Amino acid sequence: MEINVLTFGQVADITSESSLKIPDVKNTDELIQLLEKRYPALKSIQYSIAVNKKMIQENKVLHHEDTVAILPPFSGG
Amino acid sequence: MERSNKYQRYHRQTVLKEFGTVAQDKLFQSKVLVVGAGGLGCPALQYLAAAGVGTIGIIDFDVIELTNLQRQTLYNVEDIGKPKAETAAQKLKLFNPDIQFPVYNLKLEPKNALEIIENFDLVIDGSDNFPTRYLVNDACVLLNKPLVYGAVLRFEGQLGVFNLTDNETDSLTNYRDIFPKPPLPSSVLSCNQAGVLGVLPGIIGTMQAAEAIKIITGIGKPLCNKMVTYSLLNNLFYEFSISAAKEKNTAFPKTKSEFLNFDYEWFCGAAHESNEITIVEFEVLRRKEKITIIDIREKGELPLVDEFLFTQIPLSQFEETVSTISKTNKTVIFCQMGKLSRAAVKLLTEKFPTCQAYSLKGGVEALKKHYHKSAQTSQIKPE
Numbered sequence: 001m002e003i004n005v006l007t008f009g010q011v012a013d014i015t016s017e018s019s020l021k022i023p024d025v026k027n028t029d030e031l032i033q034l035l036e037k038r039y040p041a042l043k044s045i046q047y048s049i050a051v052n053k054k055m056i057q058e059n060k061v062l063h064h065e066d067t068v069a070i071l072p073p074f075s076g077g
Numbered sequence: 078m079e080r081s082n083k084y085q086r087y088h089r090q091t092v093l094k095e096f097g098t099v100a101q102d103k104l105f106q107s108k109v110l111v112v113g114a115g116g117l118g119c120p121a122l123q124y125l126a127a128a129g130v131g132t133i134g135i136i137d138f139d140v141i142e143l144t145n146l147q148r149q150t151l152y153n154v155e156d157i158g159k160p161k162a163e164t165a166a167q168k169l170k171l172f173n174p175d176i177q178f179p180v181y182n183l184k185l186e187p188k189n190a191l192e193i194i195e196n197f198d199l200v201i202d203g204s205d206n207f208p209t210r211y212l213v214n215d216a217c218v219l220l221n222k223p224l225v226y227g228a229v230l231r232f233e234g235q236l237g238v239f240n241l242t243d244n245e246t247d248s249l250t251n252y253r254d255i256f257p258k259p260p261l262p263s264s265v266l267s268c269n270q271a272g273v274l275g276v277l278p279g280i281i282g283t284m285q286a287a288e289a290i291k292i293i294t295g296i297g298k299p300l301c302n303k304m305v306t307y308s309l310l311n312n313l314f315y316e317f318s319i320s321a322a323k324e325k326n327t328a329f330p331k332t333k334s335e336f337l338n339f340d341y342e343w344f345c346g347a348a349h350e351s352n353e354i355t356i357v358e359f360e361v362l363r364r365k366e367k368i369t370i371i372d373i374r375e376k377g378e379l380p381l382v383d384e385f386l387f388t389q390i391p392l393s394q395f396e397e398t399v400s401t402i403s404k405t406n407k408t409v410i411f412c413q414m415g416k417l418s419r420a421a422v423k424l425l426t427e428k429f430p431t432c433q434a435y436s437l438k439g440g441v442e443a444l445k446k447h448y449h450k451s452a453q454t455s456q457i458k459p460e
Contacts, residue, residue: 006315008306009233010266018311046260050317055255055304057322069315071306073256074230076268077117077205077278 001064003031008071014041029059031068047072086173087129100294101129107293108132110197112185112213114161115139116148116268116278117203117227117285123151124286125201126169126176130293133169134197136181137161148275185209187337190216199292201225201285205268207259208341214239214252215330215339223292226252226304227285229273230266234281237304237319238288250302250319253329257322259345277309335431338405343433352422354435356447359409369408373421374441378413382441384448387411395421399428408434415440 005020012018015035025031028049036042050069051060062068083105084091084098091101109130111118114137125133141149141156141164149161156164166178181193185204194200194216202213202224210228217224223241227234239251291297306315330336354362362368363385370387373395390398392412402408402425410425412418418436425434437444 008308008315009230010264018308044261045264046256046258048255053315053317055317055319057254057257069317071235071317073207073260074228074233074235075205075207075210075265076228076230076271076273077113077115077203 001062003062004065004067005031005035006067006069008069009074010045010072011042011047011070014039014045025062027059027061028056028068031062035070045072083175090128095296096294100296103294104129104290105131107199108134108197109199109201109289109293110134110136110194111201111203112136112209113203113205114149114151114165115145115203115205116229116273116275117282118201119149119151119165120279120282121201121203121227121286121289122165122169123172124283125289126173128286128290129173130176130289132177132179132197134179134181134193135162135165136183136185136193137165138182138184148273148278150279185212187212187216187339187341191220191333191336194220194222197222199223199225199289201227201289203227203282203285207265207345210252211259211344212341215336218251219330219333219336224251225285225288225292227278227281229278229281230268231271232274232277232309234277234307234309235304236281236284236288236300236307238292238300238302241292241299241301243298243301246302248302248321250321254319254322255304255317262346274309280309281307330431335404339431340407340433343407352426352435353415353419353438354409355438356443359435359437360447362407362409367406369403369406371402371408371410371421373410373412373418380441380445382411382444384444392417392421396424399425402432404429404432408432409437410434411437411444412440414442 003022003025005022007015007018025034047070049056052067087101090096091098107130109125111122114135139161141152141159141161143157146152151165151168160182162180162182166180169178190212200217200222204210217240224239226237226239240249242249288299291299302319304317304319330339372387372389373392375391410418410421415438422434422436425432
């Protein structure tokens with residue numbers, strides 16, 4: 001299985017790519033663990049997660065070709 | 078003014094059959110508050126005034142600077158040093174004299190927010206910092222006012238409509254359902270440091286005005302329970318649906334009195350993430366305001382603390398006594414090492430999400446070390 005990950009704002013700066021493919025993750029917690037290991041700077045920022053364009057607040061099971069978006073808050077105006 | 082003249086200026090929109098004079102009348106009667114007359118506020122204000130919104134409130138306590146002019150298109154070089162809210166109102170009054178522009182040359186705070194926002198039908202958030210964004214959000218939730226949210230940084234923008242149900246569901250969502258907790262200040266980038274392409278707030282601010290006009294007139298589908306991100310570099314819009322977060326996840330002032338006591342600067346400050354404060358922060362805090370201090374060590378544990386007044390509630394009795402703790406003051410809890418107090422803070426904030434409780438980092442051991450050190454320094458200090 002493979003998950004599409006879209007990154008925004010500061011998260012995209014950290015991963016240096018706005019889209020990633022991640023294989024073999026069961027759920028969003030596992031995905032975040034993997035990403036934070038690969039990009040340790042992610043641990044120091046706050047972000048929210050959407051699975052298939054729905055914002056989630058808790059761990060969610062992932063399926064093949066799901067799209068996970070990771071968005072940081074920003075406050076500029 | 079004659080009835081025929083009243084609509085003349087707006088002919089190009091009243092001629093739209095979905096809009097007509099019915100929608101125009103709704104705009105005439107509506108009252109919109111724009112928080113922040115900056116990068117987002119300027120275009121939003123200009124288009125709301127152009128569209129004929131009857132009353133447009135403007136809040137800003139800042140003055141115009143040269144570096145604002147790259148995106149804040151209401152102002153010119155002659156305006157540098159002048160207050161934004163008043164200057165914006167003067168220009169807009171010339172542009173459309175039929176509109177009322179109440180000016181609030183002040184910083185929005187819990188003590189003034191509700192009475193200002195109460196006067197309006199809808200709020201546009203064009204502020205530039207997290208404390209104001211959470212404050213505006215919470216005030217709009219309490220007063221049940223639709224909020225059009227917009228934010229920008231570098232080449233990316235966010236747009237959303239909060240506190241408004243669409244026709245499909247009854248659900249009401251707000252900023253805290255997307256971002257329950259503010260980011261750590263150390264990780265926050267402002268447009269000051271990180272930059273913003275000037276045209277970007279122009280786009281997002283104009284979209285905020287468009288959402289406001291849609292909501293007021295009832296045309297189209299506003300972005301209820303949704304947030305859109307816009308990437309200027311790639312021309313990508315990405316839309317998310319939002320659902321209401323579980324209550325325990327959000328530290329939300331649920332009543333007006335809780336709101337008045339909520340310190341947004343503090344909430345968005347360094348302490349929130351770990352709910353821990355250092356001895357130095359603690360010293361500053363207890364000199365600044367009345368706080369509740371609780372020792373959760375069991376009775377008789379040493380060393381004794383006599384540097385300040387506190388209440389003793391041993392952790393073993395904490396859960397049953399927790400409801401007696403004041404929720405209006407900030408609470409600092411300490412133990413021997415700073416570990417059990419973290420558990421107590423967790424327990425307290427889970428039960429009372431708006432309670433601003435902090436664990437003293439390092440506990441009594443760090444405390445004693447700190448006082449010992451400051452006593453030494455004062456001793457060796459020459460008279």
